[in-house]
Amino acid sequence: MNSLMRVETLAANTFREAIRNKLLYTLLGFGILMIGAGVLLATLSYVEVDEILQDMGLAAIRFFSAGIAIFVGIGLIYNEVERKTIFTILSKPVSRAEFLVGKWAGLTFTVWLQLALMALAFACVSWMAGAPLGFDHAVAISLIGLELMVIVAIATFFSAFTTPMLAASFTIGLWMIGHLSRDLRSLGEQSDLNSVATMADGIFQFVPDFEVFNKTLEAVHGLPIAASEIQLAIVYALGYTVATLVLASMIFNRRDFK
Amino acid sequence: MTFENRQVICVDQVVKDFRPGLGLRRKRVLHGVNFQVQEGEIFGFVGPNGAGKTTTLKILMGLIRPTDGRASILGRDVAESEFRDRIGFLPENPYFYPFLTAREILTFYARLCTVPSKRCADRVEELLEVVNLSHAADARLRTFSKGMLQRVGVAQALVHDPEIVFMDEPMSGLDPIGRKEIRDVILSLRGAGKTVFMTTHILTDVEMICDRVAIIVKGAIRHQGRIEAFLSDDTASTSIVLAQLPAETATQLEDDYAIEMRGVGDRVELTASAKDVGDILGLALSARAQVVSVTPHRHSLEEVFLTAVQEEEGER
Numbered sequence A: 001m002n003s004l005m006r007v008e009t010l011a012a013n014t015f016r017e018a019i020r021n022k023l024l025y026t027l028l029g030f031g032i033l034m035i036g037a038g039v040l041l042a043t044l045s046y047v048e049v050d051e052i053l054q055d056m057g058l059a060a061i062r063f064f065s066a067g068i069a070i071f072v073g074i075g076l077i078y079n080e081v082e083r084k085t086i087f088t089i090l091s092k093p094v095s096r097a098e099f100l101v102g103k104w105a106g107l108t109f110t111v112w113l114q115l116a117l118m119a120l121a122f123a124c125v126s127w128m129a130g131a132p133l134g135f136d137h138a139v140a141i142s143l144i145g146l147e148l149m150v151i152v153a154i155a156t157f158f159s160a161f162t163t164p165m166l167a168a169s170f171t172i173g174l175w176m177i178g179h180l181s182r183d184l185r186s187l188g189e190q191s192d193l194n195s196v197a198t199m200a201d202g203i204f205q206f207v208p209d210f211e212v213f214n215k216t217l218e219a220v221h222g223l224p225i226a227a228s229e230i231q232l233a234i235v236y237a238l239g240y241t242v243a244t245l246v247l248a249s250m251i252f253n254r255r256d257f258k
Numbered sequence B: 001m002t003f004e005n006r007q008v009i010c011v012d013q014v015v016k017d018f019r020p021g022l023g024l025r026r027k028r029v030l031h032g033v034n035f036q037v038q039e040g041e042i043f044g045f046v047g048p049n050g051a052g053k054t055t056t057l058k059i060l061m062g063l064i065r066p067t068d069g070r071a072s073i074l075g076r077d078v079a080e081s082e083f084r085d086r087i088g089f090l091p092e093n094p095y096f097y098p099f100l101t102a103r104e105i106l107t108f109y110a111r112l113c114t115v116p117s118k119r120c121a122d123r124v125e126e127l128l129e130v131v132n133l134s135h136a137a138d139a140r141l142r143t144f145s146k147g148m149l150q151r152v153g154v155a156q157a158l159v160h161d162p163e164i165v166f167m168d169e170p171m172s173g174l175d176p177i178g179r180k181e182i183r184d185v186i187l188s189l190r191g192a193g194k195t196v197f198m199t200t201h202i203l204t205d206v207e208m209i210c211d212r213v214a215i216i217v218k219g220a221i222r223h224q225g226r227i228e229a230f231l232s233d234d235t236a237s238t239s240i241v242l243a244q245l246p247a248e249t250a251t252q253l254e255d256d257y258a259i260e261m262r263g264v265g266d267r268v269e270l271t272a273s274a275k276d277v278g279d280i281l282g283l284a285l286s287a288r289a290q291v292v293s294v295t296p297h298r299h300s301l302e303e304v305f306l307t308a309v310q311e312e313e314g315e316r
Helices: A002-018 A022-043 A049-073 A076-082 A085-090 A096-129 A135-159 A164-190 A194-206 A216-221 A227-253 B053-060 B082-086 B102-112 B117-130 B146-158 B176-191 B203-209 B247-257 B274-286 B301-315
Strands: B007-018 B027-038 B042-046 B068-073 B087-090 B164-168 B195-200 B212-217 B220-226 B235-243 B261-264 B267-273 B290-298
Touching (some): A002 A096, A022 A096, A049 A216, A076 A096, A076 A135, A096 A135, A135 A164, A164 A194, B007 B195, B027 B053, B027 B195, B053 B068, B053 B195, B102 B117, B117 B146, B176 B203, B195 B203, B203 B301, B212 B301, B247 B267, B267 B274
Antiparallel strands (some): B235 B267
């Protein structure tokens, strides 16, 4: 119970700090602008106007939300150590794991809030353009929320032991690979060399598979999304997040704060 | 074991090595540091810059892991976090979230220490009063001066009413009024039966308020003991300032007592050994000189401190 109160306090403070980050508003602004720009792009086509509009809208949501999660997340722990605010926090009955979870929870809540704002902009643009909106769109956006949760955990992990620049490089790299990991495995399977296939499969098992959270195609084209796929995405997000935070906590526990 | 001599902090042969870069080479910054602090005392941890004071304190706070040895507080290993609601910590030059107000930051720390909600608001108001910040309770910390931030630091260290308070250079950067306020807070903590562990290099503060002292130089404890042991009752030398001293008497004093005089205007200052003071004053008065001041100097903590540092320099 006490642990929960400490995590909640740290998360609330992280949220208050994150919403003061100018980069967050810049990326949020660009995201909403891109969602709106979908209307212009759709006018260039005579067919599938609604699909282009919504495809671009969901892509903008995913891209800019991930940008916020990465660029705000990378400084999450590093700034606390650099500014030495961590000294007074860890001298209280706060474990390092609670500290990490609190920071992660605060930023996850922040990115979910900006996701809700972008979703609102997406709904408004779709409604004004007369494009259909349904449950599948809500599912697709919710799954982006799960993806953001994992990205924040990865950014927290790297921020726990490296500089923001390196943390950004590693997190962006993992995010990009995470969206291509299925293609990588397919390429490996097509190779004549067993070692290449094994290596590609090994990479696939290790890096996150962010395509689990990508249901843009289904939402935009009105294709069914199976309940099992949603369940898999939830379990995958929770599992990957917990594993990443446990690993981050193990590394963070060994750190000296000079 | 009586209440008075219960050991609450125990540092046992603590060694700390750091790796300065990416290589395998290690630099030893603490060489088997060993001391104990008893309940209810103000313990001064004194040393020059780079001696290892802050490193030792960070080990006690669990911010740095010792390479070897053991450190415990209230019988618990310093690596644990659960007992930390019984200790408070003021870091050197504390930095706080600038977007929060003094009241908000104290509430934040109180909640981290799981101070009950009903008690929280009262405790925060009480502490704002203690550190004289009630007038700035709702101002953002970014607008605070260094002295005000130091007072916020003291308040956050006390927000959960800890049994032991650790302070890293608590008087650093404060004006004389601020230093007196912090000194008064520390003394009131002792009055309330708390234990205070403070690192400092301001020796006059140590002499004024500490019960026991440890001197650390180059990562090793050189001296430790009760403050009285460092302050000898014997007068080592006496400074005498005389006015209107005739030249021939001055020459006689220099020759007879092998003293050197420093003149400022019509005054001269001389330093004499304690046994010669009576004779010198007698001669000066018989020559119709005026005695402006007579200041006896005792062996001070500063001398012990400087000797320890010089010995260390000599050994290198």
